[in-house]
Amino acid sequence: GQSASTFGFDENFGKLDLYYQTIHRASDGYKPSGAEALIRWHHPRHGFLAPDEFIPLAEEGGLLELLGRWVLREACSAAASWSPDTFVAVNVSPSQLRVPGFEDVVETVLLETGLPPSRLELEVTESALIEDSRDIAGALRRLRARGVQVSLDDFGTGYSSLSHLMHFGIDRIKIDRSFVALLGARADGAALVSGLLSLARTLSISTTAEGVETEAQRDFLVALGCTDLQGFLFSKPMPLGELQARSEFSQ
Ligand code: G
Ligand code: G
Ligand code: MN
Ligand code: NA
Numbered sequence: 001g002q003s004a005s006t007f008g009f010d011e012n013f014g015k016l017d018l019y020y021q022t023i024h025r026a027s028d029g030y031k032p033s034g035a036e037a038l039i040r041w042h043h044p045r046h047g048f049l050a051p052d053e054f055i056p057l058a059e060e061g062g063l064l065e066l067l068g069r070w071v072l073r074e075a076c077s078a079a080a081s082w083s084p085d086t087f088v089a090v091n092v093s094p095s096q097l098r099v100p101g102f103e104d105v106v107e108t109v110l111l112e113t114g115l116p117p118s119r120l121e122l123e124v125t126e127s128a129l130i131e132d133s134r135d136i137a138g139a140l141r142r143l144r145a146r147g148v149q150v151s152l153d154d155f156g157t158g159y160s161s162l163s164h165l166m167h168f169g170i171d172r173i174k175i176d177r178s179f180v181a182l183l184g185a186r187a188d189g190a191a192l193v194s195g196l197l198s199l200a201r202t203l204s205i206s207t208t209a210e211g212v213e214t215e216a217q218r219d220f221l222v223a224l225g226c227t228d229l230q231g232f233l234f235s236k237p238m239p240l241g242e243l244q245a246r247s248e249f250s251q
Contacts, residue, residue: 014043016067018074019237022246023089023208023230026222032248033228034087034121037075038237039067059095068096069105076113076120078240081251089121091153094128097136103143110148117147123174125153129164137168144169151208156196165203173200177211177231183220190220197224 017040025033041049058064072090079088096102110117122143128136129152140150151172152164156179165173175196182189193209200207209221212231221229243249 014041016041016070017239018071018078019239020078020088020243020249021230021237022235022243023228024234025228026226030218030229030234032086032234032246034089035079035243035249036089036123036230036237037071037078037091039071039091040237055093059093064093064095065099068092069109072106073109073113076109076115078244079119080113080115082244082249083247084116084119086248087119087121087149088115089123089151091123092128094125094136097124097128097139100135103139106143106148107146117143118149121149121151121172123151123153126155126157126164129168141169144171156192165199165205170205172206172208172228174230175207175209175226180209180211180213180217180221180231183217184214193221194224197221197226201225 019038019040020035021038022032023034023036024030039051039055041051041054043049055064058067072092075088075090079086082088099105106120106122109115110120122140124136124140144150149171150169151174152168152170153174154176155173157176164170173196175193179189179193179196183193184190197207206227207225208228208230209217209226210230212218212221212229212233214233217231218229218233244251
């Protein structure tokens with residue numbers, strides 16, 4: 001899948017598009033190590049709509065599973081043509097994880113696109129791990145056994161984070177940008193982020209800090225052992241064509 005495709009219904013609906021934001025490895029001179037796929041809706045009258053505005057609607061209407069499959073297929077198909085040492089991170093909502101065939105969908109998409117499982121990272125939220133935790137944990141465990149990476153998104157904004165890290169096998173946590181924004185803004189912000197990072201290090205879990213906007217934030221995070229960084233300092237979410245103009249993501 002070398003060219004971007006869109007998920008459109010009709011001229012009134014507009015189309016959905018996947019954007020990508022680069023993720024940079026601290027130990028490698030901030031070279032891009034992967035990219036997160038982020039959905040965008042170009043509405044003919046309302047312009048760009050953010051996922052926060054329409055994901056809940058898609059969920060209510062039972063469309064999210066279909067949408068999720070499209071996102072997964074698009075993202076894996078794109079990543080299959082990138083440099084073999086990169087990965088693609090795909091957001092997966094709790095309702096997608098709850099569908100019994102979710103693992104098979106992932107497996108099929110990987111087979112069809114030829115993307116090695118280790119190059120796919122599924123971003124799940126803490127809320128997904130709370131509800132129906134047994135089923136979801138089982139699915140995630142089996143996917144991880146096949147080599148798929150699992151990260152905990154928006155870490156720190158949900159409930160009982162520590163126990164989730166202990167009970168669910170997780171490869172990475174993504175430190176929510178609200179915490180990164182505290183750095184330099186509040187005296188206790190640094191202590192909080194430092195605690196999160198040292199917890200992750202103790203559990204041998206990788207960390208991606210989100211919403212990194214300044215060099216000061218970057219340097220602080222890296223000094224405390226944060227392994228990967230994402231944010232406007234490095235790049236904004238961009239269309240696939242723009243991402244693939246960069247050498248790591250070129251075809
Ligand atoms: O890109 P933006 O900041 O607007 O994204 C807002 C939120 O929408 C993010 O937290 C992200 O988790 C979620 N999101 C973005 N793309 C997808 C997607 O393809 N599927 C799901 N389920 N959530 C997404
Ligand atoms: O929740 P999730 O992390 O999946 O979504 C990431 C969202 O955060 C994207 O919609 C993206 O546009 C936004 N974002 C990414 N980098 C930055 C940043 O450095 N600063 C701010 N304010 N928002 C960002
Ligand atoms: Mn995310
Ligand atoms: Na996030």
